[in-house]
Amino acid sequence: MRRHLDPIPSPFALLAVLAALLASTATRAEPLQEAARAVPSAAKAAPENPPAVPLTPMDISELEKRVRQRCGVVGDMPEAHLPWYYHYVLGLELKRAGSDERALQCLKEAVSRKPEPKAGARIYGLWFLDYTPYSVLAELNDRLGHPECAADARLLADTLEHRKR
Numbered sequence: 001m002r003r004h005l006d007p008i009p010s011p012f013a014l015l016a017v018l019a020a021l022l023a024s025t026a027t028r029a030e031p032l033q034e035a036a037r038a039v040p041s042a043a044k045a046a047p048e049n050p051p052a053v054p055l056t057p058m059d060i061s062e063l064e065k066r067v068r069q070r071c072g073v074v075g076d077m078p079e080a081h082l083p084w085y086y087h088y089v090l091g092l093e094l095k096r097a098g099s100d101e102r103a104l105q106c107l108k109e110a111v112s113r114k115p116e117p118k119a120g121a122r123i124y125g126l127w128f129l130d131y132t133p134y135s136v137l138a139e140l141n142d143r144l145g146h147p148e149c150a151a152d153a154r155l156l157a158d159t160l161e162h163r164k165r
Helices: 011-023 031-038 057-070 084-097 100-113 133-143 147-161
Strands: 118-124 127-131
Touching: 057 084, 084 100, 084 118, 084 127, 084 133, 100 133, 133 147
Parallel strands: none
Antiparallel strands: 118 127
């Protein structure tokens, strides 16, 4: 169950912004301010980091079930046999849901199973994904207040993930 919905600007609000931008001259310094005033307050973007709503055990179970299905993991496969991409995708979903501690554990498990990042890694079937676990680990460690771990993960990301592109 999704706990947080970002307000999406209506097409009319976006057209109002575009019209305000086109109507203003290029020499004026305030066209963006005028355009921002033209957007109704409900259509403005949400705060960058919305407050995390703790996931209930039922939410986590539903999320795990959805990721298992999406990753082609059938039945009640034992934890030891789950593929790396299951842990990576589950970690990304938990991070997006605001469960940073659990996301960190999932990403560590993914890295222990597949330490080499890869752009366009084959996940399941014809599903490809940029596997950049160290960047995500750096972000999670930063958010959880582990600056040394974040710095180490960032160094690995800069060394391994960018080399592959």
